[in-house]
Amino acid sequence: MSSQNIINPSTSKPTGLKAGYNPSLGPIQLPSSYQSQIASKSRNIYDHSVFRRTPEVNLSSLSFLFSAMIEQTQQTSKGVQQLEAKLNSYGYGVGNKFLELITLREGKSAKRETRIVEVLQFIHSQVWKTLFGRPADGLEKSQDSEDEYMIIDNLPLMSQFISVPKDFNQLNVNAFTAGIIEGILDSAYFQANVSAHTMAADGYPLRTVFLIKFDHGVLEREAIRFSR
């Protein structure tokens, strides 16, 4: 490699090798030992088909894992708000990837949603079906403010077996699901804040409302694009 002939900017130090193209050095080839290390991995995740569905896992396994996750998070957070924020951020990562996966799996019929209502309907039906096996129970628009929408689930799968103690009155563990929605909306370029609220109704004590509050810019864009 002819790196000695190239004058590096004084701030940059030659760093360790990274695969790819470095503008000051040109294409960088990794040492052959590294290549063989990758090739020798007995199974590569890129060989798996994304269309393959994993065999379904028992709901109680999921619930156990989720409850352990909450327990762990609770120990490391100070109070309900931080706990919810953390759960939300866990879900966010899932949502980011999930949009990509669901679009890949749909193949040619996949469509990029550009309107607020359409992307919400997509979450309400498709996403909910893939995640929880059924569409959500309701999609509503807030009467008070322009930028708020609500997705309603009468019996949220994740918190089915969780009862919240009295001194955690405001906690709704569906903050995790809210995070998933937020992740999906963000990677679909609909910046929003999503929060989960328990609003019990007759016969559905766990009924949860996911409050979606879009950024101002999203509404503005929508108005410019579709106001004719």
Added chain:
Amino acid sequence: MGYSIGIRLIEDFLAKTGTGRCVSFKETAEVISKIGFKIFLNIIPTITNWTSDGKTFSLIIEENPLAEFVELPDDGKSNKELWYSNVLVGVLKGALEMVQLDVDVFFVSDVLRGDATTELRLKLNKILKDEIPAGED
């Protein structure tokens, strides 16, 4: 994490299956693999590598739902130090302890680390005595 899951999971397991007490550790192994793993993770690990004293065996997990689409980062550390599915270890330990079996559970190999198989090893230390919880005479 796994341990506290295991402690609670065993109740669910017993309630669902109604299996009775196992006569031997061999039978326990069968139940763990064919019923336990089947119910909770929908897989049936293979039981092998029994030691001659019948106290240690291995579970070979062919398809690990926890590790689906997982790849460990290539930082040279994680595939030496991290047992990605170590939560299973805790679950087994916790669950078996609740049925009076003191076992050591540990991973021997993991496909995520580039090994050929994912192998969990269970070693029976001793059978705990049935004890009545304090305050419940």
